[in-house]
Amino acid sequence: MKTMIIGSILISVAAVAAPWTKGPAANRPTLFKTFGDIVNTPEGLALDKDGNLFLSAINGVDPSYSGHIWKRDAQTGKWGVFAVTRTNTKSGKSFPQGIVFGDDGNLYYAENQYFADRNYASTVRRIVIKDGEPLRCEIVVENALLPNGLRWRDGALWFSESFAHHGGKFGGGIYRIPAKDLRADKPARLLDKDQMERDTYCIAWVPTELRSRNGIDPLDRKVHIYTAGPDGIDFDADGNLYTGSFGDGRFWRIRNLGGGKYAPPELLDDTTVACCDGICYDAKRNRIILTAAAQNALYAWNIAAGKMELVWANGDTDGADGLFDQPSEVLFLPDGRLVVVNIDAPSPGMINSGADKVHTLSVIRLP
Numbered sequence: 001m002k003t004m005i006i007g008s009i010l011i012s013v014a015a016v017a018a019p020w021t022k023g024p025a026a027n028r029p030t031l032f033k034t035f036g037d038i039v040n041t042p043e044g045l046a047l048d049k050d051g052n053l054f055l056s057a058i059n060g061v062d063p064s065y066s067g068h069i070w071k072r073d074a075q076t077g078k079w080g081v082f083a084v085t086r087t088n089t090k091s092g093k094s095f096p097q098g099i100v101f102g103d104d105g106n107l108y109y110a111e112n113q114y115f116a117d118r119n120y121a122s123t124v125r126r127i128v129i130k131d132g133e134p135l136r137c138e139i140v141v142e143n144a145l146l147p148n149g150l151r152w153r154d155g156a157l158w159f160s161e162s163f164a165h166h167g168g169k170f171g172g173g174i175y176r177i178p179a180k181d182l183r184a185d186k187p188a189r190l191l192d193k194d195q196m197e198r199d200t201y202c203i204a205w206v207p208t209e210l211r212s213r214n215g216i217d218p219l220d221r222k223v224h225i226y227t228a229g230p231d232g233i234d235f236d237a238d239g240n241l242y243t244g245s246f247g248d249g250r251f252w253r254i255r256n257l258g259g260g261k262y263a264p265p266e267l268l269d270d271t272t273v274a275c276c277d278g279i280c281y282d283a284k285r286n287r288i289i290l291t292a293a294a295q296n297a298l299y300a301w302n303i304a305a306g307k308m309e310l311v312w313a314n315g316d317t318d319g320a321d322g323l324f325d326q327p328s329e330v331l332f333l334p335d336g337r338l339v340v341v342n343i344d345a346p347s348p349g350m351i352n353s354g355a356d357k358v359h360t361l362s363v364i365r366l367p
């Protein structure tokens with residue numbers, strides 16, 4: 001009897017064994033926020049000029065909860081729903097992905113309809129804000145496939161289009177829309193991808209290499225997402241743009257040549273990250289932080305040294321203790337802490353073994 005009890009204790013201990021971890025102990029993530037099922041798939045992050053933090057809930061895991069956007073008050077730290085995003089009239093759903101504030105103080109977001117409709121049904125929209133309150137959602141960019149990471153720089157909205165396959169090649173695009181063309185009465189219209197070479201809004205096309213995942217052919221419909229191109233985008237202090245691709249994890253720089261000109265994409269690293277989601281610039285350390293979604297990891301590209309450094313990685317977990325559960329987006333708070341979104345919506349071949357009931361943001365205070 002005693003042996004059996006000891007045996008069952010050992011089994012229960014093994015079942016809750018802590019996941020493996022890698023990276024400096026000082027970088028260990030802790031829990032920043034747990035959400036209920038209303039935010040079952042957290043995604044994009046943005047800060048307004050007052051330091052309030054915004055988070056989009058794309059809610060792809062359980063779309064019976066509508067897509068919407070939360071706000072964390074910078075003064076009180078309290079979270080609340082900021083706005084429910086407007087549904088697509090055809091799909092009846094809203095899937096807000098990347099978000100960013102414009103110079104006009106309005107919140108721009110990628111309305112990603114790709115997983116409901118692959119025929120240019122996606123848009124970029126803005127929530128017009130007055131005195132801190134949302135007034136309306138309006139379409140400002142149309143005819144997109146999978147708009148994803150958003151940034152605002154030099155009077156323009158920048159975003160990645162994660163699917164821009166054309167000419168028999170897989171890849172994604174980087175787009176720039178000047179503020180004057182972001183009009184609710186006449187949205188900026190992207191050209192179809194087979195004409196993207198003459199789309200004046202398209203700054204760059206980035207190719208995706210097809211890589212097998214645990215023996216699964218990337219052209220298999222189950223892993224279609226691994227044919228995707230650029231996901232997260234951000235700029236360094238000199239205005240050079242960086243992006244990482246979801247499909248093959250490759251990391252690229254698009255140099256700012258001045259006068260509105262940009263160099264062709266330059267491959268910086270093609271082996272470290274297997275699947276890149278969001279990225280952000282670490283101004284204090286002159287690095288680009290990359291999420292490595294499949295590896296449950298964060299890496300940092302050291303710009304001066306020209307090399308990749310591991311920030312943190314951990315094994316499969318639901319994230320309840322603050323460890324990573326498929327990191328997807330990163331952003332520095334005004335106090336210097338790094339917030340990491342755990343999207344917890346795995347594709348095949350990821351360390352994250354399944355979407356669970358614990359919906360979290362992690363935080364790291366980098367030394």
Ligand SMILES: [Ca+2]
Binds near residue numbers: 344
């Ligand atoms: Ca989780």
Ligand SMILES: [Ca+2]
Binds near residue numbers: 318356
């Ligand atoms: Ca999980």
